Amino acid sequence: MSLQIERRAEPSSLMRVAAPLIATLLTLVVSSIMFALIGHNPLDTLFAFFVAPLLSMNGLSEWLLKASPLILIACGLAIGFRANVWNIGAEGQLVVGAIAASGVGLFYPDPESPLLLPLMFLAGMAGGMAWAAVPAFLRARMNTNEILVTLMMTYIATLLLSLLVHGPWRDPDGFNYPQTALLPNAAMFSYFDATYRLNTSIFITVIAVVAMWFFTERSFFGYKMSVGGAAPLAARYAGFKESGSVWLGLLISGGVAGIAGMAEASGPLGQLSAQISPGYGFAAIIVAFIGRLNAFGIVLGGLLLSLLYLGGEAVQLSMGLPSAVTSIFQGMLLFFLLASDFLIFYRIGRPVAAQGGT
């Protein structure tokens, strides 16, 4: 018996809903086998992974805190991805945004000024945009591959950060740790509750999600960009310029990543340190695709990935699972999720032969 893959005439709306459920089910089944094989009770492990982290207020706060930059950056990236503008270097733009914002926060003459936070916001955005402008210029003018340029600029950014926090910006009272002095209070987002790290920067993410939805679904520029992404020849046919999409795609995603970097410095970290981001810029690429480049899909994707991180840490602590196992689990879920998307556009069935007399 052989199976055959057939393209669907219209994308299946049933599968749009069912695909994530199928993926979750497959992950649960396969991971249960894996957990059982290494001697852990699958149910307990899954509970510790997915449910336990959300049972405490602190867990919820951490969940949203981690989801926020992922969602924020993914919104920016998705705008570019829809137009085939592949910004892989949001991590670098985040770092430069954090550097620029922290620079303002540390060296602004009046550390009490209420303008400090807005200025840092602008500096973070400008920093991220500036970092993304380089690949945008190279792609639009010289047709350089932006995947390579954005990625390589990420290494430059992290090394620049390292240089600053080990060198000129290092806190003289910081016991030689590679980090700057703490930012003044006026440079910090306020907390909802002093006990938890979640802060008001999450509203930026909320606004970004709505703005992204509006841009992609309602604005003409967003429409032009999606034409360029889905059918470049049709964009040329209609006379939509590619360079506009390249600039906008990279500047928006760079600016947004820069804001995310600023929000890290002005939020949970309170200073600039060598480890400003646990890889948000890269993880946001996954979030953008899990969310199918759609604003509300990205929110779900960001929440899921954030939970995977939290759960991964939780089972390492509470059940002593090796970190490799949590990575395998995370990879498995993402793999099944993206693979089952295939079912939206294709069906798998048995080939029908011309049978006699049926």
Place this chain on the structure above:
Amino acid sequence: MNPRLELRDISKRYPGVVANDQVSLSVMPGEIHAVLGENGAGKSTLMKIIYGAIGADEGEMVFDGTPIAAHGPAVSRALGIEMVYQHFALFESVSVVENIALCVSGPFDLAGLSVQVRDVSEKYGLPIDPHRLVHDLSVGERQRVEIVRCLLQDPKLLILDEPTSVLTPQAVAKLFETLRQLASEGCSLLYISHKLDEVQALCDTATVLRNGRVTGTAEPKKSTPTKLARMMVGADLPETHHGKAITSGKPKLSVKGLMTSADDQFGIGLKNISFDVFGGEIVGIAGVSGNGQAELVSCLSGETPTKTAHVITLDGADVGQMDAGHRRRLGLAFVPEERLGRGAVPPHHLSDNAMLTGHRLGMVKNGMINRGAANAYASDIMQKYNVKANGHEAVASSLSGGNLQKFIVGREIELAPHVLIVSQPTWGVDVGAAAFVRQALIDLSRSGAAVLVVSEELDELFEICDRLLVICQGEISPSVDRADTDVEEIGLLMTGLNTPSSVAPSGGISR
């Protein structure tokens, strides 16, 4: 005598459509049997079922008296069923004999095979040099390769899917001789077409399909085109009506000395092309595909801006260096040959696709999309041009080729352009709708617009155009009035043999 092939109640359903509904037909040995039908009538599906490329949901196939139990392309080959597809499946960078060797079972013996190729091609009047590279061949020659490839298998049943769509009239006549010779030797032929005159000239019997169902069988030689067309369309064919062309004093579109160099080794450079199109007239560009039409059209539309601005003027303005959007603002509209991916964005809804060029008609305010206006425009086109689709929410890739073509043609005409350029206006469009599209083009021109039609279908050009130009090897012939010429003369110009101005080398049909 048993029929060579008998189909009994073949049905095939796809989500949303019944492609074949209880189709029965039978072909005798040595019979040339036409399968007639509009586009989307289910002809190609039926042929693929016969060949075994796809399976039928229901029904039975009997070959030479034996039912075929489990079908597939391999079974077809064993039985002697061969198929020449409409779009050739040849590797351009290797030679003819190497292409053929890929499809022939048995040991890999190029030398022996080229002898066979030569023999078969001489026997059937299909001259072909087995050692030439495929990319050097004209379309007609490529088709010969495909046919020779089938003939080497000693077919008992040969399926030809619209084989003449890319041939000059002379090449068509030649092909028909070959096919008659084959039939006289006992090979059965299934000939798929929507061209009534060809079917009348060639075929003994015809099965007519409409909406996946057999609507009748006929003996084309004893029938009339009107009767056959009625069976195909289900109604009498609308005729196009011409008013007299009243042309504008100044050309609306003017090309002066347009030259380009070929993009790649398979491309064609344009050589000093000049012509004018006046408002109120339709000018046709005839030619065998691959002679520079694609390059010319892309220069005219603005997708490939030219090096100097003044070689193309639109309403007197030099537009050569403007992009497509800029030219559209000046009143140009354009229907490209490729519908999916160029004329329409495949995964987008029809209303989004209406916006692709229609956005200038008040669908965008302050950078924001007015969905209502886009939906209304799409629905309006669908209704006016009889586009069969699942509402304006249907994605472009779900439409049949003909329906999408009607949508794109409608979208461009409704822009009320000063100049409309159309590539293959009715390519893949059914007979009834083709007549409608042609009438719409005539009406547009009579309202004062300049219309330029690039087509490989001579009948169509003769039906709608006021003047004709012929493109061959990147050169364009002087224009001739339709009334002063005939298919024969244009056909010769297309092959580049009879142009006083051209220096086409001898060697048959040029690419």
